[in-house]
Amino acid sequence: MSNDKVFVIIPCYNEAAAIRKTVENLLTVRPDAIAVVIDDGSKDNSVEEVKKIHSDRVVSLVQPFNCGIGTTVETGLLYAYRHNAAYAVKFDGDGQHLAEEIELLLAPLRSGEADLTIGSRFLVVGDGFKSTFIRRIGIKFFQMLCWVLTRKTMTDNTSGFRGYNQEALAFAAKNYPSFDYPEPEENILFIRNKFRVKEVPCKMNLRQGGTSSISALKAVYYMVKVSLAMLMAALRSPVRERKN
């Protein structure tokens, strides 16, 4: 029997400044949520900050050492999968994602319209996400590469705000890319494995604390690495055939 609660997967690395506020806000906004915080060997007191939250709806998973974002997310997805979660949502610990927007990710999953939903900052009409010029070039490049590899237009390939139904969760818990920046590769992987992937317009906040995993100096290196990972994902033979 599936668990009706929404398992919210929150990877955490040196997010002591924001993690407590983020989780507490999530629990207030979503009474049906179980926050699964996975610490990826933080050097600050992120783990202690999570322990300060007195709620039986918080699960704290602490990895023995720093494994990277891919493994951290997969650990959370595996936890949700083993607890028969009907739906799981990936949510950033730095306060970038809005708990109020989770329902936007869940609606297409509940209606059976999609298996994986991705919150896109660029589909928001009017008050869209403002980004730097270099970043916009990168985003356009990933859009193009994703289209070339899958023939599907994804406007926000790097968005980490995602919703999974049970089928997508079962797949992700075993096949999540163990890469530094897994989202664009994850898109290719899901599309190639014939999951129904849908983007939904979502607003996002500026970071509340912590440091971004991508500095300006690393941008080019990031682009090359992510592009190669996307190509590799497209080359891999699909591991799943869609039923029906």
Place this chain on the structure above:
Amino acid sequence: MTLIQYIALFGSLCFLVTVFWAIHRGILSAGYALLWIVVTCGMIVLAWAPRLLNYVAMLIQVYTPPFVLVLFMLGGMILLLFQQSIIISRQTEKLKRLTEEVTLLKAEKADKNNAEK
């Protein structure tokens, strides 16, 4: 036999002893040990009978026999590196799975301890 042959033979035998020492100490697993024993045996044979190189060079129409050695060494190294990359990738995947299981078991244990209190 020439001086260089004696040196090559001595070097190869030393390497063979090193391989057996590593097996004895348990720091080299059986699969790799076999590979390195075969490589060392090849080195000993070539040190003993370097004319074999001339013969192989003639067979595959390489005019300078030492190039045959370079060719085989390079080819062997590339294959070995590729095989090592595959092994590292597999080990990384296993390590990832293991880490995930440890993380989940730790949480489960903490839950049980809290429930008992």
